[in-house]
Amino acid sequence: MSSPLPPRARWPRTRRPLAALAPAALALTALVALPGAARAQAGAASARVAAPRIPHTKFTLPNGLTVVTHEDHSAPVATVSVHYKVGSKHEKPGRTGFAHLFEHIMFEGSQNVPEGSFDKYLESAGANNNGTTDNDRTLYYESMPSNALETALWLESDRLGFLLPTLDQKKLDGQRDIVKNERRLRVDNQPFGSRFEVVSAAIYPAGHPYSWPVIGSMRDLSDATLDDVKDFFRTYYTPNNTVLVVAGDIDPAKVRQQVTRYFGDIPRGPALTRPKIAPVTLAAEKRLVLEDSKARLPQIAFTWPSVGIRSNDDAPLTALSRVLTQDRTSRLTKLLVYDRQLATNVGAFQGSNEDVGEFTINVTPRPGASLTEIERLVDSVVTGLVAAPPTAAEVERYKNFFAVSTITGLQSVFGKATTLGESELYFGDPEHFRKDLTDALAVTPADVHRVARQYLSKGRIVLSMVPAGQLTLVSKPDLPYVNVTPKPAVQ
Amino acid sequence: MAPHTTLRAALLLTAFALPLSAQQAPRVTKDGPARPAAQPPRTSGLDRSKPPTLPPTPQLRVPVIETRTLSNGITVAVLENHEIPVVNVRALMDAPAVLDPQGKEGVAALTFAMLSEGTKTRTAEQLADAFAELGTTVSPTGFLTITKNVDPALELMRDQLWEPSFPQAALDRIRANQVANLRRLKDQPTYLAGRVLANALYGTGHPYERSTSEASLGAITRDDLVAFHSTYVRPQNVKFVVAGDITPAQAMEKLERVFGKWPAGGQKARYEVPAPTPLAQTTIYLFDRPSSTQSVIYAASTGPRRDVPEYYALDLANTVLGGSFLSRLNSNLRETHGYAYGAGSGFTYRRRPEIGQFTASAQVQTDKTDSSVVEIMNELRGIAGGRPVTQAEFDLAMSNAVKGLPLAFETVSQIAGAATTILQDSLPLDYYSTISQKYEAVTVADVNAAAKRYIDPGKLAIVIVGDRKQIEQKLRALNVAPVVVVDEQAKPLPASGGGSGR
16 A cells, blocks of 8 residues: 555656657558647558647747647646756765755745645645656646646746745755655665666766766765755756646636746746766676565666667667567567566666666566576577567567557646657757657667667676575676675665 | 545546537647737736635536446446547456455456466467557456557457466466565565555455465466356456447447357356454554564554445545645654655545445654654544544645546546446446535534544554564553564464564
8 A cells, every 4th residue: 555645756767758658650641639639530550640749839938938838628627847957967976866855845835835835725726736856857747627727837936936035944854854765665665676776876987967866865865955955946946947838728828928927027047058968888797786685586687878868779779678578479578478487577678868878677587586597598589689680570569559658648638748848848849759759660670680789789787686695596696796785874 | 455545536537528620729830839929918016925816616527427238238338538539448347356265365366367368269479469459458357549449459358358268378377477476575565564454454364354375376276267257257247438539329339249249147246244353452563574764554444335424524534634745644744754755544445335444554764663653643533533623624625625626537547437436336427426516515523523433543453564673662662552563464473572574
């Protein structure tokens, strides 16, 4: 049983648009009907649909705030989503976890909204709200009956424009305790909960912006000061670093007036220079071992550095992941789960952030299965795709699933708002998500072969996860490895 | 498991679409609006100190549920919504795990898992190929697909429900995987707490305690699954929900063609749920999970049936206590003390109007386990009469319940979920049209009376899964309730102690 409350802050580790956008079919002939768009004919093949459109308007206020609106009257609801271009990669050394800690503070009141009132206004209007932080961005949203729209704009503008006057040490300390408990819940009290952060720390050089976890370390959370909060706010929480989306049962002309009224007088912040962060490669394989006394069965994960969302290789890498584990006929799943029955579950995914990405294969072994044998079989499958392209049928297979999930993923106003917002935030084009689809449609077996050769034949991380003290279970225990088991956290 | 099923969690609908022809599709350019923008207003005169006035709540648009019957008696609920070209079909099977034979817990779940492992006309691989062609995985009990694929998807659903082949090799594989998953679950503190709680609350062997174990999985044979299927996976135990881009006439024509000849037979799902022995007094059941950095705390009792008259009053009471972000439990444990990332509570109403459950829960930092128990007990005593719900709390909960309704009626999946709730809980078809009035008929006095009646701080099972070494003595020192160190069956461990229960 989990708490009935929505979490305040998740941090997706992958940068897929929240609506799980996915490639459609080869022939981009028809428009798919979304609310507010013209209906269209479906294509010929059984699951072939074209990239949907989300009709929208876009304008920029003199202070740099970019605003996107989408009108859809099919239900009397609206979503406001506010996308700030700041995430954990912008943190300073010694302050990991700060972007997310700051996100929590944004809910604690501002000049005209006393502490606790933010949620009170929204709950009493029947609205939901939350925020989420990842490596690249921080997102806040309200989903509400459409009559509450102005309330949401007032609340969002007050915390963007007037957060600091009521900020105090007590608010910071209170949220710090909560975030530490969030870390305990998600990481420290979970079997192998630190698996992701030990891999990030090993893939990226020390001090690299993607080398630390979004939740941060206990020590750094303890060290955060009020001055840090103020600096962060003044630097990143500015109209010119923000995309505001208003979608749903709205009147765009009226929204434009309201947004101008509430956000127009918030001063522009400093211009931000964004350092170029290049993807990394590993010269050699790194073998890591994680022990955990809270786990009684081992696991194993393989991670290769790959590319981020701006790279043309993102789509073929996604296709490669599906060739490995789309369903029971896919290469890796078939071999490990069905033919050899050494694993209950196999997952492969291309997780792409704004600047970098990681290609990961996770295997959940059956009790008693040898990690060494599993590694040997994983390598035989990967080597096969490095040596020769997959069949056309293998590459085509997953596109149908993506086509359908594209449509279903854009049913809700929330899904459309966040899709528009993320597209604008990263690419300056609210409809960039459609290019993701066309890119995916264009992937060929040769592309998959190329990216397998390019990314999966270089250095990687092999992480054996074993119950505490059971180092004999490590994959290929004769090879040198680094034991990355964390010391008990400094509370 | 004690899932929180609050009313609004189960409330899922979408409004009827306006005819698309009535919607203006604005022309879009990359650079901005196609229409000239309205005159930007002057920002002077904006008084930020007061919230904007809230305009009237928009008219709630509740989807119409059409119910019809196939020639063989199967009920079909259709919810038409042509917003986007997708259709969600669900087969609501009344074949719950409570029907598992004693000692063979897991039969129901294993039976449904096996339906996708091969049929009289298709191997499992051929099923997978068919799903890939549609771009939709069709489970035996439902699918969400684009409109034009409804017919082939229904055919795949029929094949699995009606004519599964139960290959022995697949049973062996799935069984071994379920055993592996069970072992991994035992590393999860919430799973452990759920198991201990079920034993503490209902007693070992009670229908609501019994759950899959390695022993019960090992005892299940292919014949058990075939028998369960031929007994319960039958027209008399199914209802269909069809929602989305389809008319009732189309839905009935398709379902009649595919499921109209499904042969009758088997029996209705019938089972008795005896009332468990009530707890004599509040007791703390401590299960040791060494090196835990947090403790899972569940404070629970049995609860009322879904059809209690106080249902709406109780829902509002729970919103105040632990059903929302601003609730007393979350405000206390998270915002005031910072002991937890979140805390909450909920009433569970099971499928039939049988025995329900009330659970308050939190995961708290280990060194604040005792303090958290004190705070949770304070809040439970408070809501049960020590600190009655105030008018302001009542107004907020009421406002949230009524005004939040439009959010529940948006996507096709939400609509289908709403009909599912109505059919499974035997609610009237106009349930969602009348819900606002039902809430508004409740008074603050009703809320307090319901909370007092159904939340008894003196008869709780408090299950704590955490690092015994660090928390046991402090819990005993509280003198809130007797502390028993237990195994997974909630049975006391030998007093020599030291056993970890793992």
